[in-house]
Amino acid sequence: MTTSELLSLLGVGPAAPTLFELGRLDTWRLVEQVGAEAANTVRAAIELGRRALRARDVRPRLKTAREAFLYLEPALAARRRERFHVLCLSSKRVLLADVLVAEGQRTDAWWIRGRCSASRSPLAPAGWYWPITTRAAT
Amino acid sequence: MKPSEDDIALTERAVEAGRLLGIWVVDHLVVGAGRYLSMAERGLCDF
Numbered sequence A: 001m002t003t004s005e006l007l008s009l010l011g012v013g014p015a016a017p018t019l020f021e022l023g024r025l026d027t028w029r030l031v032e033q034v035g036a037e038a039a040n041t042v043r044a045a046i047e048l049g050r051r052a053l054r055a056r057d058v059r060p061r062l063k064t065a066r067e068a069f070l071y072l073e074p075a076l077a078a079r080r081r082e083r084f085h086v087l088c089l090s091s092k093r094v095l096l097a098d099v100l101v102a103e104g105q106r107t108d109a110w111w112i113r114g115r116c117s118a119s120r121s122p123l124a125p126a127g128w129y130w131p132i133t134t135r136a137a138t
Numbered sequence B: 001m002k003p004s005e006d007d008i009a010l011t012e013r014a015v016e017a018g019r020l021l022g023i024w025v026v027d028h029l030v031v032g033a034g035r036y037l038s039m040a041e042r043g044l045c046d047f
Helices: A003-009 A019-024 A027-034 A036-056 A065-076 B005-021
Strands: A083-089 A095-103 A128-134 B029-032 B035-038
Touching: A003 A019, A019 A027, A019 A036, A027 A036, A065 A083, A065 B029, A065 B035
Parallel strands: A128 B029
Antiparallel strands: A083 A095, A083 A128, B029 B035
16 A cells, blocks of 8 residues: 555545654644544554564574574464574674575475675674574474 | 484585575574474584
């Protein structure tokens, strides 16, 4: 969906300011622009977006195999197909990326993402890779 | 839980590929049925 379509779901008409501007308007200006009812909805939607971005920044430290297992277990539970994840860790074992590399048996594996990026360089010697193979419960 | 020969072979290949690129592969976990197997803890590969 386009940004305009998403905004229309919140009750904001096509004449509204851009999304960037909406996020920066104070309450009174926002009410002026989109009406009192839509203003509350827009405020809530923008705040949820901000919180979602902050939640993405939470990076666990995975110092042991058990900690890596506990991190991935919810995502891997009750899968019918084998998955191959790569966890990219910093030198202090802080999770930098969790990449689902393949799903299915080796013969029909399909590549979703083949590259991980770390904060400095994707190939920096400090980068740690932790491959995880999950097997469907039998 | 017991790793298959393919699991062990994959681990060795990943470790070797990591060495070529200067990336330390620290472990390979096999997860299933609420349990896991750590290749490093079992000493199944030279990490």
